[in-house]
Amino acid sequence: MNDLPRPLRIAVCAGETSGDQLxxxxxxxxxxxxxxxxxxxxxxxxxxxxxxxxxEDADSLAVMGLAEVLSHLPRLLKLRxxxxxxxxxxxxxxxxxxxxxxxxxxxxxxxxxxxxxxxHYVSPSVWAWRAxxxxxxxxxxxxxLCLFPMxxxxxxxxxxxxxxxxxxxxDEIPLSTDRTAARRALGVEVERPVLAVLPGSRLSEIEKxxxxxxxxxxxxxxxxAGLQVLIPAANSACRARxxxxxASHPSTDLDVRVFDGQAQxxxxxxxxxxxxxxxxxxxxxxxxxxxxxxxxxSGLTYAIVKTFGLLKSEFVSLPNVLANYPWVPxxxxxxxxxxxxxxxxxxxxxxxxxxxxxxxxxxQVHHTLRKDASSRAADAITQLITxx
Numbered sequence: 001m002n003d004l005p006r007p008l009r010i011a012v013c014a015g016e017t018s019g020d021q022l023x024x025x026x027x028x029x030x031x032x033x034x035x036x037x038x039x040x041x042x043x044x045x046x047x048x049x050x051x052x053x054x055x056e057d058a059d060s061l062a063v064m065g066l067a068e069v070l071s072h073l074p075r076l077l078k079l080r081x082x083x084x085x086x087x088x089x090x091x092x093x094x095x096x097x098x099x100x101x102x103x104x105x106x107x108x109x110x111x112x113x114x115x116x117x118x119x120h121y122v123s124p125s126v127w128a129w130r131a132x133x134x135x136x137x138x139x140x141x142x143x144x145l146c147l148f149p150m151x152x153x154x155x156x157x158x159x160x161x162x163x164x165x166x167x168x169x170x171d172e173i174p175l176s177t178d179r180t181a182a183r184r185a186l187g188v189e190v191e192r193p194v195l196a197v198l199p200g201s202r203l204s205e206i207e208k209x210x211x212x213x214x215x216x217x218x219x220x221x222x223x224x225a226g227l228q229v230l231i232p233a234a235n236s237a238c239r240a241r242x243x244x245x246x247a248s249h250p251s252t253d254l255d256v257r258v259f260d261g262q263a264q265x266x267x268x269x270x271x272x273x274x275x276x277x278x279x280x281x282x283x284x285x286x287x288x289x290x291x292x293x294x295x296x297x298s299g300l301t302y303a304i305v306k307t308f309g310l311l312k313s314e315f316v317s318l319p320n321v322l323a324n325y326p327w328v329p330x331x332x333x334x335x336x337x338x339x340x341x342x343x344x345x346x347x348x349x350x351x352x353x354x355x356x357x358x359x360x361x362x363x364q365v366h367h368t369l370r371k372d373a374s375s376r377a378a379d380a381i382t383q384l385i386t387x388x
Contacts, residue, residue, distance in 0.1 A: 011094070015058050055083065196272070217274070
């Protein structure tokens with residue numbers, strides 16, 4: 001009879017590229033504390049490379065927007081039912097839901113009711129969408145790990161255990177970046193102006209935003225002689241869609257280069273970044289690059305948000321939220337036009353003083369978020385496991 005204790009079991013679930021990145025850093029940090037631990041769940045390629053046994057791929061959760069989720073709802077509900085039962089049967093010591101709140105919070109609540117310790121890593125945006133959700137999130141998770149300092153006080157109001165751990169991207173990206181070195185590494189001409197264009201990592205986003213961004217870039221190129229436009233593709237499917245749109249777009253005289261990944265290097269190499277709202281805006285801020293956010297969501301999703309007053313924050317992009325100041329132009333829905341985007345991009349090229357003031361603020365925010373997040377998150381999970 002073997003009386004030795006079984007290795008620690010940690011169930012994880014991440015959705016999309018950003019969750020996969022966070023999860024990979026967390027798994028590496030946890031392995032330093034528990035070298036023999038077993039990890040399994042829903043994971044992307046980075047988490048799988050870190051040693052997570054993937055029962056499902058993280059891309060299966062990559063759905064955006066209220067209206068968009070509806071068409072995928074039957075599949076997601078079936079996946080969640082199957083997944084949570086498999087987690088329970090596996091009997092993990094802790095379940096860590098990484099972002100993907102629409103999926104993870106339901107799984108966490110179900111597991112918590114059956115005696116599994118649960119942790120939610122990445123607080124939903126309670127600062128933007130109904131702060132009272134913090135209480136429901138606390139009902140799902142024993143502890144919430146927050147990436148931003150304004151979040152734990154909101155949870156404290158509802159008696160929820162929440163910890164600010166910092167943001168892994170702030171640890172990864174240097175406080176000072178070298179634009180010239182990045183251009184040389186990418187094979188980009190050092191002396192010519194560079195516009196980074198990031199239309200998103202989902203095919204639906206690319207289809208919606210890239211034609212608008214290309215038209216804006218064409219207008220900027222008419223004022224910035226020798227403009228180089230750099231576009232990172234998150235994966236092969238994104239690259240194929242980007243290439244197809246470029247081939248059919250009238251802005252054929254633009255000097256555009258598409259790269260496999262390397263979004264961060266492209267931002268560092270750029271003078272200005274034009275992007276869809278999301279984690280990329282935070283990354284551009286940490287790279288200390290001026291940016292313009294342009295985004296459109298489905299008409300139904302936008303109508304729901306406006307009709308019910310769901311958005312409580314004054315800003316939608318994280319740089320503005322964290323700085324509590326509108327450094328980043330946010331051009332949304334009807335305002336997201338090639339003319340408006342180009343005007344906002346060109347304004348960054350023209351105003352050196354504004355650039356300097358914005359980037360000084362971005363550096364201050366970077367210091368605030370630079371806390372060795374993966375290690376602190378692993379410590380918080382270790383405490384939860386030990387306490388149980």
